[in-house]
Amino acid sequence: MNPAADVWVYLSASPLLWLTLTLVAYIVAFTLYESSRFNPLVNPVAISILLLTGLLAGTGTPYATYFEGAQFVHFLLGPATVALAVPLYEQMPKLRRAWFALTVGLLVGVVVAMVSALVLAWLLGASKATIASLAAKSVTTPVAMGISEKIGGIPSLTAVIVVVTGIVAAALGRFVFNALGVKSHAVRGFAVGLAGHGQGVARAFVVSEEAGAFAGLAMGLTALATALVAPWLAPWVIGLLR
Amino acid sequence: MAILHALALLLAFQLIGEGATYALALPVPGPVLGMTLLLVAVALRRDLLARLKPTTGTLLTHLSLLFVPAGVGVMVHGARLAAEGVAIAVAILVSTVLALAATALTVRALLRDDEDRR
Numbered sequence: 001m002n003p004a005a006d007v008w009v010y011l012s013a014s015p016l017l018w019l020t021l022t023l024v025a026y027i028v029a030f031t032l033y034e035s036s037r038f039n040p041l042v043n044p045v046a047i048s049i050l051l052l053t054g055l056l057a058g059t060g061t062p063y064a065t066y067f068e069g070a071q072f073v074h075f076l077l078g079p080a081t082v083a084l085a086v087p088l089y090e091q092m093p094k095l096r097r098a099w100f101a102l103t104v105g106l107l108v109g110v111v112v113a114m115v116s117a118l119v120l121a122w123l124l125g126a127s128k129a130t131i132a133s134l135a136a137k138s139v140t141t142p143v144a145m146g147i148s149e150k151i152g153g154i155p156s157l158t159a160v161i162v163v164v165t166g167i168v169a170a171a172l173g174r175f176v177f178n179a180l181g182v183k184s185h186a187v188r189g190f191a192v193g194l195a196g197h198g199q200g201v202a203r204a205f206v207v208s209e210e211a212g213a214f215a216g217l218a219m220g221l222t223a224l225a226t227a228l229v230a231p232w233l234a235p236w237v238i239g240l241l242r
Numbered sequence: 243m244a245i246l247h248a249l250a251l252l253l254a255f256q257l258i259g260e261g262a263t264y265a266l267a268l269p270v271p272g273p274v275l276g277m278t279l280l281l282v283a284v285a286l287r288r289d290l291l292a293r294l295k296p297t298t299g300t301l302l303t304h305l306s307l308l309f310v311p312a313g314v315g316v317m318v319h320g321a322r323l324a325a326e327g328v329a330i331a332v333a334i335l336v337s338t339v340l341a342l343a344a345t346a347l348t349v350r351a352l353l354r355d356d357e358d359r360r
Contacts, residue, residue: 109345
């Protein structure tokens, strides 16, 4: 074996390589996002995923090998969720004034996000396991995987669905809100955080600190509400669709 | 040291959240409970805020990065996506737009006076 191939075989099996490449891919994607002046359609997550899946497919590297390195990034989803307490605290006076509207909006949004996905997938002939995997699509990844497992979905498929949902919410939010004439950063942030979890929050922080805090609140509440509602509502809806 | 303090605090609150959720069989996700407890802690001890802010700011600015590893998992589901990819894509696209619209319209309708002035 030639020395270069030897080094490749050694490095490609170590977590270091794929951790590094995950960061590099994201930096490339984020630079594109930045140079587009943060156009929501130039989504950094989508671009990173395209770059990395291309690289993994090209080198014949299995996902499990990749994840051994990438898990260190994935792990930070937990502490990052806890970190949302800071912007939440800073927006407390505004949140307190709006609590009733936000609570009703939360319930409406969570039910619409879940039930519409289940019904659409059923109409389009998706299998039962796939339909169940869609129920928690607006909930941040680790929580969604747990819910999915409980209701007969495929957790690893749910993880992908959650990420794609986040990309869609972050990319299309601006257009939906503009079409509806919704201008308030608080309302826009709350809606994008509800529909698009952490990626919606990231997008909202690009727009303003206020939008970001409301998005963070929505993300936390959506995880909580979906965890409470999905285990009985999703099986019931899926039962009706049979 | 500031970053170490902040990271240790975040991890400790997540740990408490996960532990309590598991021990008491709560339906709340561990990190969400951790976030709620940290919110209470910050309200009680304002000096925590300044200590946390640089680190939480960095973490939240690049929150998107943290979703990349799970998203790359798309490559494992090639067979299912070939068969059901269209149904999944349409369901995600339409239901996400509906959720954005339904939430925004509901919250706007219920907020009186001070909203939509920006």
